[in-house]
Amino acid sequence: xxxxxxxxxxxxxxxxxxxxxxxxxxxxxxxxxxxxxxxxxxxxxxxxxxxxxxxxxxxxxxxxxxxxxxxxxxxxxxxxxxxxxxxxxxxxxxxxxxxxxxxxxxxxxxxxxxxxxxxxxxxxxxxxxxxxxxxxxxxxxxxxxxxxxxxxxxxxxxxxxxxxxxxxxxxxxxxxxxxxxxxxxxxxxxxxxxxxxxxxxxxxxxxxxxxxxxxxxxxxxxxxxxxxxxxxxxxxxxxxxxxxxxxxxxxxxxxxxxxxxx
Amino acid sequence: xxxxxxxxxxxxxxxxxxxxxxxxxxxxxxxxxxxxxxxxxxxxxxxxxxxxxxxxxxxxxxxxxxxxxxxxxxxxxxxxxxxxxxxxxxxxxxxxxxxxxxxxxxxxxxxxxxxxxxxxxxxxxxxxxxxxxxxxxxxxxxxxxxxxxxxxxxxxxxxxxxxxxxxxxxxxxxxxxxxxxxxxxxxxxxxxxxxxxxxxxxxxxxxxxxxxxxxxxxxxxxxxxxxxxxxxxxxxxxxxxxxxxxxxxxxxxxxxxxxxxxxxxxxxxxxxxxxxxxxxxxxxxxxxxxxx
Numbered sequence: 231x232x233x234x235x236x237x238x239x240x241x242x243x244x245x246x247x248x249x250x251x252x253x254x255x256x257x258x259x260x261x262x263x264x265x266x267x268x269x270x271x272x273x274x275x276x277x278x279x280x281x282x283x284x285x286x287x288x289x290x291x292x293x294x295x296x297x298x299x300x301x302x303x304x305x306x307x308x309x310x311x312x313x314x315x316x317x318x319x320x321x322x323x324x325x326x327x328x329x330x331x332x333x334x335x336x337x338x339x340x341x342x343x344x345x346x347x348x349x350x351x352x353x354x355x356x357x358x359x360x361x362x363x364x365x366x367x368x369x370x371x372x373x374x375x376x377x378x379x380x381x382x383x384x385x386x387x388x389x390x391x392x393x394x395x396x397x398x399x400x401x402x403x404x405x406x407x408x409x410x411x412x413x414x415x416x417x418x419x420x421x422x423x424x425x426x427x428x429x430x431x432x433x434x435x436x437x438x439x440x441x442x443x444x445x446x447x448x449x450x451x452x453x454x455x456x457x458x459x460x461x462x463x464x465x466x467x468x469x470x471x472x473x474x475x476x477x478x479x480x481x482x483x484x485x486x487x488x489x490x491x492x
Numbered sequence: 493x494x495x496x497x498x499x500x501x502x503x504x505x506x507x508x509x510x511x512x513x514x515x516x517x518x519x520x521x522x523x524x525x526x527x528x529x530x531x532x533x534x535x536x537x538x539x540x541x542x543x544x545x546x547x548x549x550x551x552x553x554x555x556x557x558x559x560x561x562x563x564x565x566x567x568x569x570x571x572x573x574x575x576x577x578x579x580x581x582x583x584x585x586x587x588x589x590x591x592x593x594x595x596x597x598x599x600x601x602x603x604x605x606x607x608x609x610x611x612x613x614x615x616x617x618x619x620x621x622x623x624x625x626x627x628x629x630x631x632x633x634x635x636x637x638x639x640x641x642x643x644x645x646x647x648x649x650x651x652x653x654x655x656x657x658x659x660x661x662x663x664x665x666x667x668x669x670x671x672x673x674x675x676x677x678x679x680x681x682x683x684x685x686x687x688x689x690x691x692x693x694x695x696x697x698x699x700x701x702x703x704x705x706x707x708x709x710x711x712x713x714x715x716x717x718x719x720x721x722x723x724x725x726x727x728x729x730x731x732x733x734x735x736x737x738x739x740x741x742x743x744x745x746x747x748x749x750x751x752x753x754x755x756x757x758x759x760x761x762x763x764x765x766x767x768x769x770x771x772x773x774x775x776x777x778x779x780x781x782x783x784x
Contacts, residue, residue, distance in 0.1 A: 281784030283668035307669035347584030354565035359592035390617030400638030
């Protein structure tokens with residue numbers, strides 16, 4: 231049975247379609263499988279690493295494998311990552327922040343309290359400030375809910391969004407380019423009025439009202455379609471790239487793609 | 493020629509309370525952990541630490557050595573959230589300057605070149621500028637773009653772990669990625685390197701690998717051979733991260749009591765007894781490389 235995770239992988243892979251020769255970075259199992267699937271199907275021009283420092287033309291599978299199984303076609307270490315990928319805009323990253331708000335501002339740093347004394351410390355901003363001002367970004371959330379899609383603004387703005395009040399006057403924000411949001415319920419983009427978040431497709435059996443109820447801010451309604459099911463070819467590639475079925479642990483209870491099949 | 497060999501205790505003896513220290517490597521990779529352990533055995537305090545943080549930052553925070561931390565993340569990769577760092581943060585125990593990963597290396601480069609700052613777009617539109625009191629500058633050229641002025645991250649000393657060195661400080665760095673060790677070395681008034689292998693004259697031993705001389709010896713003040721000195725972090729191509737050791741370290745943060753209760757296990761009375769406690773350097777060398 232096709233799983234919801236597999237449907238999400240295919241939906242996420244669409245974010246990388248036609249991006250050109252850029253580094254496709256998927257952080258986490260679903261985004262990474264999505265970037266790899268995109269490269270192996272509709273967008274072979276994409277570039278990607280083995281997750282460490284080598285560029286590979288054949289995406290590496292998830293999980294345990296021989297260290298030298300990956301065949302390096304090039305080299306892109308962190309020591310050159312800002313020069314070569316981020317600050318030159320030659321990258322599209324798909325990540326999973328802890329929070330996102332109606333402006334597309336994201337948070338990976340801390341929750342609650344103050345900056346000096348946070349209630350919950352997370353990773354830190356990592357590369358989010360640079361990623362979001364220089365190159366396209368998309369997002370995947372395995373558990374769509376109001377704690378992720380927050381009312382108001384995120385607790386700590388770690389990535390640039392479309393919030394005019396947050397933009398220091400005179401700065402160059404032309405690189406800010408938020409693309410797709412894929413969740414366990416739907417696919418959204420920033421194509422609403424003033425870059426508002428807009429639902430563009432619903433996963434099989436999901437209603438717009440359900441998505442709205444799980445979101446802390448008002449959503450716009452696009453030309454709603456049903457999210458496409460994976461094809462047999464896509465499923466075969468996903469299987470090969472994830473031989474240990476790590477994708478099965480991403481969404482709670484690993485539900486099927488079609489709710490009626492439950 | 494200048495003989496730069498020192499003992500770990502001599503290196504730490506050069507450091508002073510209140511200093512700003514840069515620590516090379518990245519998360520749980522290529523960390524000069526033996527030198528960090530030597531600091532943990534010392535009375536040093538009130539340090540400002542600048543690092544792409546892993547257990548080095550977690551341990552120094554846990555031990556109360558850190559007054560201020562300059563960071564973009566602190567993580568152990570497979571254990572994403574560094575538990576001792578979290579504890580210190582959630583206790584409101586340390587001052588911080590939080591920056592983006594790219595801004596961090598930009599700050600090291602500003603320091604390396606003796607500049608007060610380097611301009612960048614990174615940080616605009618986020619909370620970083622306000623929280624870190626980062627100033628802006630306006631381009632004097634056409635367009636007059638407003639940019640963040642990333643201040644120089646001037647280091648009193650940098651600590652690095654490298655693959656090889658000779659006694660003059662001719663280093664060689666290997667592995668898939670050497671991260672920003674070069675810029676820590678250049679941003680620091682003094683750089684101290686521990687190495688897996690110390691040779692007398694590099695040119696007599698490994699001249700064919702001179703391209704691995706990622707930074708030149710004028711940026712090296714002291715050298716010490718400590719095989720396995722990155723443990724529990726990784727040191728490619730020799731050994732990977734010891735995830736069993738990291739897990740024990742992470743689990744210990746949930747035990748009742750504080751760092752003093754558990755530090756013996758992760759620091760040891762001296763480096764020899766620490767290494768013995770984890771099965772010796774042979775065990776370190778057998779730790780497989782990480783698969784990402």
